Amino acid sequence: MRLTIRITAAVTLGIILIFSLYSYLAIQRERQQLKKNLSREARNLGGSLLFIVTDLWETRGEDVAINFLRRRNLLSSNLQARWVWIDAEIGTPFRPLVPQSELSSLSDGKPLSLLVTSDDGHDFLLTYLPTTNLLGRLGGIEVRESMDELHDYVQESLRRSAMVVAAAVGSALLLMTLLGSIWINRPVRRLREQAERIGTGDFSTALDIGGRDELGKLAGSIERLRGQLAAAKEADDEAAREQIETLEKLRHTERLATLGQLSAGMAHELGTPLNVISGRAKLIASEELTPAETTHSARIIGEQAERMTHIMRQLLDYARRGEIRKQPVMVAELLANVVEMLHPILTKQRIEIELNLPLEALQVRADIGQLQQVLLNLAMNGIQAMGRGGTLRFDLSLHPEDENQLRISISDEGCGIAADHLPHIFDPFFTTKEVGQGTGLGLSIAQGIVSEHGGKIEIDSSPGRGSCFRLSLPLDFGEDDG
């Protein structure tokens, strides 16, 4: 809007200046013209009167001639003529209205016109028509003409000019406002809105203000910019989406890898009860057992089937995949469960386990499968770090600094983590294991899961002595409180 105001002001000023100058010159010219007309009229009249007066003077004497002039003046008050002697003394009746010095050119016999201002502020045009034919003395007719009419005319012209200027300024203002609004304000406002939209990251709206002027070209540039930004954003979004998908896939892969490791242990766990069941069943089928032995065998079959069911359930719980399904989880039970799942691997690697649980029951709201994955993952890290055996310790307690959180510590006596690796261990794909041994995603995924549950994982490690992963999770005081 300011731009329009400025342009309007400049144009208006220009109009005023041009009109004023034009009016001034026009009035000046008219004034000159008018004065020339008046002067010519006075000279004509004066010339005629001089001829008559000279004639009267010569035939009927001075008095008749002077009286003729006086009588003639009665006819027209606007145009007064009288007889003057140019060299008349001050105080005599025929003295000219202007000093004698200004009339020196009359001695050449040429008429003379002068503009004078009377004492009361009225302008007059005095025209002198000289003659030396009477008495041999320089005399003449003095025609006095009031310039009031000229004044009125100039006033009228000025007023008219002022009105024209006002009208011109008015229409200019109106036009400029109207056209400025259509040509400048509206497109500029739309450009500004578009720029602001782009600024806030909204690249969806196209802008076409039309026209081939500068604003139209600017709009074209902005439109191209928008297109480029939108394409860049689209590519960015696409990349982010792909990355998320890839991570999601890797997360699944990592899960399957852990699952594979666990499956080997599970096979052992399942093989044995299957063996017992088939063996006991055969014994019963042989019909050679005493009734007591048969009962015993049948009971063992039942127990082993239950054991297998339990193992399968654990495996399925772990492998279950999908959205987070949070539910109240008794952490002590979960830890016991994890320890049980790890048992085959621990036995194989000659690792002892120590599980320290608090007296009070600590409960969190969590996806049991995911939390189990985290604990298994941290434990597996500890186990892999203890190539020569040792003790893997699980401690569950209230968080020492925050009574609304609990803390699970998983400590190993393994090789530890080098100080320069510590800041990176939660980075995706960071691994110190040999190629093919680890994806480098386990801890990253564990960290992600714990964050999704409102907790965090911290780590303490001294190379050569072991590491301790400390997992904090918000306690759930929910339903079981009531």
Add this chain to the structure above:
Amino acid sequence: MNHPLPNDQKRPPSVLIAEDDQALRELLSFALCRAGFSVACCNNGKRLLEMLESGIDDASTAVDIVITDLRMPALSGLEVLEALFDRPERPPVICMTAFGDAKTHQAAIRFGATHTIDKPFDIDEMIELVRAVYNYNNSDKE
């Protein structure tokens, strides 16, 4: 199926079972007893090695056949085999693995196992195997 052994040994052939799972241990022990073997048990590799070493040194507690699990606490079955590898007097060893892959079987054979058998196995097949190994070994000695 439950026949006495087809030879005239003075004492019944003795079998030493090393298995950490109690239920399986009991089953094997029960079934082999019924099949006419004298059975001793232990639940880890370390104990197995101790019993074998005393048996090798003392004929009265000698063991004719060993059945061992490969995965066990303390010492694994493979480690026991390794420890006994250079003892020519060692008894034949039948190794049990749970869904073991070819590598595990090969490793056991390489370390001197007479036979390997996958869990879950048929209990009658196991008894037949024990019997066959015992017979083969004894006829071999004669």
